[in-house]
Amino acid sequence: MAKLRIAHIIAEVPWPPDKGGKISFLNHLTELSGNPRVTTSLVLLDADGDRARYADHFRGMGIDTAVFDRSLPHVKEGFVAGLRGFLSFIGSTKPRICRLRRNRAAIEHVRSLMSEGLDAIVYEHISGWELVPPEAAGRIPVVCLTQNVETRVALDQFRFQHCASPLKIFFLGEYLKTLLYEKRMMKRITALISISENDAEWYSAAYPRARVITTDEQIPERSRCWQGSASGKRLLFIGSHRYFPNLDALRWLSGSLMPALRRLDDGISLSVCGLSEEEAAAFGLTCDGIDYLGFLPEEELAGLHCECDLYVCPIRLGSGIKMKILDALSYGMPVTAVSQSLAGIQVEGPAANLDFGDPAGSARRVATLLSDRAALREMSAVTLRSLEEYRRNRRRFDEAVLEAAGFGG
Known part of the structure; x- marks a missing residue:
């Protein structure tokens, strides 16, 4: 034929x-x-x-x-x-x-x-x-x-x-x-x-x-899997400020969520990949507890996905599938997000714990998750099981x- x-x-x-x-x-x-x-x-x-x-x-x-x-x-x-x-x-x-x-x-x-x-x-x-x-x-x-x-x-x-x-x-x-x-x-x-x-x-x-x-x-299959950090207090977000939904999310993370989280526990930190400290300062995104790492090679990104404790995704604008969430899920990493970020995601495990209108409540829910290692491990286990079914179907x-x-x- x-x-x-x-x-x-x-x-x-x-x-x-x-x-x-x-x-x-x-x-x-x-x-x-x-x-x-x-x-x-x-x-x-x-x-x-x-x-x-x-x-x-x-x-x-x-x-x-x-x-x-x-x-x-x-x-x-x-x-x-x-x-x-x-x-x-x-x-x-x-x-x-x-x-x-x-x-x-x-x-x-x-x-x-x-x-x-x-x-x-x-x-x-x-x-x-x-x-x-x-x-x-x-x-x-x-x-x-x-x-x-x-x-x-x-x-x-x-x-x-x-x-x-x-x-x-x-x-x-x-x-x-x-x-x-x-x-x-x-x-x-x-x-x-x-x-x-x-x-x-x-x-x-x-x-x-x-x-x-x-x-x-x-969703790629990975040779490495999420483990989390020794401190249990490391968050991760990946996204460049050059895309307006990411910039909107970064403004909320630096101006609302992280200050509220740090008031609850000043040991909580957020690693952001996709823009440098200088770029963050130019856009008014600096905040205690946030480390801007710039663009990183794939090997270092893999390490962050495995070693940070929770991926946060407060992207409320745009549509489609958030590839950054699929990437985090591919490592079995626990994910918390606004409901808009999870639209269309067919893999179980992520939790819609973030709310733009309630940064204090969002911070409490994130802090509670970080303090419950068993809950994070269960989120990861659910994700990995769901990934197997997703790939089959x-x-x-x-x-x-x-x-x-x-x-x-």
Whole structure:
């Protein structure tokens, strides 16, 4: 039987996999390209502006790979780049995250793949729609994979801005453009795949005629397992301030939770990976008991997951699956979080003990957990048992793509 030819469009170069989104992209392309029924043509867009050289990593995996540049420069590149971004915002009905990924050469490349007998197109993130030739929809199956509900993310980003900030108007415009863009896209695609059951339910309610399928993210198997610290008082959070849901969480951790915890027990400490002490000071995030460690290599992150006592995740904004929680769970690490952070998580063990509106109560619950070693060990044991079941029953990405495209799972 001839293999199915599928173009896999990813609007980033997911190597090295140093962020949650890139880890997800890498897992998906590895799974789809490894399916014995499929031959994959990988189409990447270098949204970061400095990763095209890493495309050889995927060619080394035996995957036909083409990489293209983003159409707009980063606004941080200077005044001209900022001016181009502003004019693009004024003159386009598309959200910026989609505008910058438009690339005519990439579209022509996908068009040439279609002329050679392409069976389907799957693209990751709604911005990948920018690299799909308009005539593809209706001719072959076109499937979108979403890590988030981007309309909800854009609305959260608008709400996140201070009332007096001029960015409030910009993000209101981005929200409205994202809403319009998503509605137009949903009318044309064959199906949508979501990595979160919660997001899938949202899409099904918002677009009743859409075909929505759910896939489950891979959770890696680890050679090391959580043990905790000798003191029993070490917390861990991983996240860069450059992503606004993380910054919102960091402000609460440094301004509310940790001061309340330290009043209960000044021996409790929090290790934060993803920003340095200098960056934390620049954003007003310094607090007694918090150590900002910057970006760490994988080996050191593994050590922290095994040696800290409790992972805290107060991320209330955005949607999708929190990859940082899946990473912590992969070590059997106890996790406490706000309920929003646990949305879509299919593994048992984490506790929704954090509440933005009640930092004092959150601190008491965290302190109680830290003082009960048996409870932490039970959380870890429940997590490890649940992981075994999750891996047995996981809905694989490659099977979801084949089902969404009409080729069976």
